[in-house]
Amino acid sequence: MADLPVLENAYVKISADRIVDYGSMSNLAHHVADEIIDATDRFVFPSFVDSHTHLVFAASREEEFVMKIKGATYQDIASKGGGILNSAKKLQGLSEDELFERSLPRAKEIISTGTGVVEIKSGYGLTVDSELKMLRVAKRIGQETGLEVRTTLLGAHAVPPGMKKDDYVALIINEMIPAAASGNLADYIDVFCEQGFFTPEETEQIVIRGKQYRMKPRIHANQLHRSGGVQVGVKTGALSVDHLENIGEDEIALLKNSNTMPTALPAAAFFLGLPFPPARAMMDQGLPVAIASDFNPGSSPTGNMPLIASLACIKMKMTPQEAFNACTINTAYTLELQSSFGSITKGKIASLFITKPIPSIEYIPYAFGSNVIDKVILKGKVLS
Numbered sequence: 001m002a003d004l005p006v007l008e009n010a011y012v013k014i015s016a017d018r019i020v021d022y023g024s025m026s027n028l029a030h031h032v033a034d035e036i037i038d039a040t041d042r043f044v045f046p047s048f049v050d051s052h053t054h055l056v057f058a059a060s061r062e063e064e065f066v067m068k069i070k071g072a073t074y075q076d077i078a079s080k081g082g083g084i085l086n087s088a089k090k091l092q093g094l095s096e097d098e099l100f101e102r103s104l105p106r107a108k109e110i111i112s113t114g115t116g117v118v119e120i121k122s123g124y125g126l127t128v129d130s131e132l133k134m135l136r137v138a139k140r141i142g143q144e145t146g147l148e149v150r151t152t153l154l155g156a157h158a159v160p161p162g163m164k165k166d167d168y169v170a171l172i173i174n175e176m177i178p179a180a181a182s183g184n185l186a187d188y189i190d191v192f193c194e195q196g197f198f199t200p201e202e203t204e205q206i207v208i209r210g211k212q213y214r215m216k217p218r219i220h221a222n223q224l225h226r227s228g229g230v231q232v233g234v235k236t237g238a239l240s241v242d243h244l245e246n247i248g249e250d251e252i253a254l255l256k257n258s259n260t261m262p263t264a265l266p267a268a269a270f271f272l273g274l275p276f277p278p279a280r281a282m283m284d285q286g287l288p289v290a291i292a293s294d295f296n297p298g299s300s301p302t303g304n305m306p307l308i309a310s311l312a313c314i315k316m317k318m319t320p321q322e323a324f325n326a327c328t329i330n331t332a333y334t335l336e337l338q339s340s341f342g343s344i345t346k347g348k349i350a351s352l353f354i355t356k357p358i359p360s361i362e363y364i365p366y367a368f369g370s371n372v373i374d375k376v377i378l379k380g381k382v383l384s
């Protein structure tokens with residue numbers, strides 16, 4: 001992860017939606033192209049791959065932000081019908097078109113900050129119909145923008161009010177998962193494995209059912225407690241376990257003997273005032289680490305990946321090089337897209353961004369909060 005190869009004075013050649021060549025300018029035989037973009041003094045990066053978002057939602061929740069400032073915890077708010085249930089109530093009342101119209105600006109915003117691939121979860125529907133509605137909206141975002149979208153069924157995000165948990169888990173298993181699969185709406189299955197939400201046993205049951213329908217697991221694990229989420233993730237062959245604010249040596253040892261990627265979501269830790277995941281310690285023990293935004297209205301109201309990289313550097317002691325690898329090739333791995341996105345490689349999809357004139361790549365996470373991106377190219381198309 002420490003190694004981020006950089007070619008100076010170089011070109012990238014794109015044909016249709018593919019990167020077909022790159023190299024030193026001195027090796028560029030003739031400068032014939034339909035369109036030439038001069039990137040003197042700039043950097044060309046592979047688009048960010050944001051492997052964990054909830055960007056389809058009805059409305060922001062800044063009222064809870066203020067409650068938190070005044071001392072309420074995430075659990076206090078959740079137990080008063082706020083949090084995920086608040087978002088679900090708002091989302092259930094919206095038509096699919098309305099939900100799309102509200103979500104599209106967020107997709108455009110993350111495009112402008114360099115994201116080219118995004119995973120979008122359901123989880124604010126909590127009924128079969130509304131969960132499917134969210135997944136269809138997520139897919140439509142992929143069709144109507146140049147973003148590559150992967151979808152995840154997160155029916156097990158919270159128990160809807162008035163329902164017994166066992167009944168809801170049965171609904172997910174017997175109706176929601178088959179319905180999402182028959183509409184080909186979900187690539188992955190996720191569960192919020194956390195005290196007060198879903199136990200490791202329930203998580204395992206839901207994930208096993210998802211796998212029967214070709215949805216591989218990626219799990220919300222160890223955010224608020226040592227919930228057993230990492231254990232169930234590794235046991236069920238999850239592609240990634242995400243959050244990890246509360247993990248210890250046992251979980252790290254398990255991850256080392258697995259193909260499961262630990263994914264830190266530093267903006268959620270920052271926003272909720274939680275401890276940051278021990279990314280440095282994990283990397284020092286030989287584990288890879290991925291980072292993603294967790295863009296959602298409750299714990300991370302941003303999908304700005306340069307800012308996520310800054311937090312990873314400042315709060316988790318990743319080097320800028322490690323941070324860029326963490327949110328490009330490592331996140332691509334968790335979405336099984338490492339052969340088509342996540343680096344500038346011949347044959348990969350041409351989703352790239354070009355920076356403004358900046359002195360170094362380290363400058364990007366250093367200058368936190370400032371917009372260093374000038375031009376975005378998604379699937380070979382230059383956006384204005």
Ligand code: NIG
Pocket residue numbers: 083084087192220223268294296297298299300
């Ligand atoms: O990843 N932890 C669970 N889900 C989200 C928060 C959801 C919400 O508060 O709306 C997360 O942080």
Ligand code: FE
Pocket residue numbers: 052053054220294296
């Ligand atoms: Fe999340």
